[in-house]
Amino acid sequence: MLGLCTAADIKMIAAKRTGGGSKQLFIRREDEGSIELYILARQEKVARQAKAPKRSSPRERLKIYFDNLRNAGALLPRRGRLPNKVAIAKAAEIDRNFLYKKECIALLGAFDVEDRFRASIGKRDDLADLNRYLAEIRRQGTLLPRMPGGKPNKRGIAAACGFRRNLFYSNPAIATTLEDFAWNEGVGKP
Structure with a gap:
């Protein structure tokens, strides 16, 4: 009850006990409805989060980005002859550090080879x-x-x-x- 009142910003009244024990906490009668409203709002929020579609993994978002490029006939953003990882991460809505993980290096490398072939970009020397x-x-x-x-x-x-x-x-x-x-x-x- 103390946690609910604190979260709902409801002031509690402390009454002293005889014998010097801990204080007894009470709420005002007019604040009872506020606690119920807070509990209902919290339950609705949890229900909305459960119904919301889960965000796909960075690997899935990167695959979707590559598929979209392939379907649109667009090319990877490049800096010189290298794929521009900053632009790729922004476009795929992933953290750029993910592009340096083993699972992603192979995926990016395979798409880079395909992209070079489509754009007639020679091998990097x-x-x-x-x-x-x-x-x-x-x-x-x-x-x-x-x-x-x-x-x-x-x-x-x-x-x-x-x-x-x-x-x-x-x-x-x-x-x-x-x-x-x-x-x-x-x-x-x-």
């Missing part, structure tokens, strides 16, 4: 993309973007090539290609 970018810099006669200390701006270079900066650290061929180009550019060793 990060080293070739970097070489094309460096050749274009050489052709234009501009310098490699650099940080204030003189090191190549790997974030800017990676964005221009359409891949992530971590490839400079995980792919030795890409790292060596960039270092050689920066060294031969004459500005100094990165």
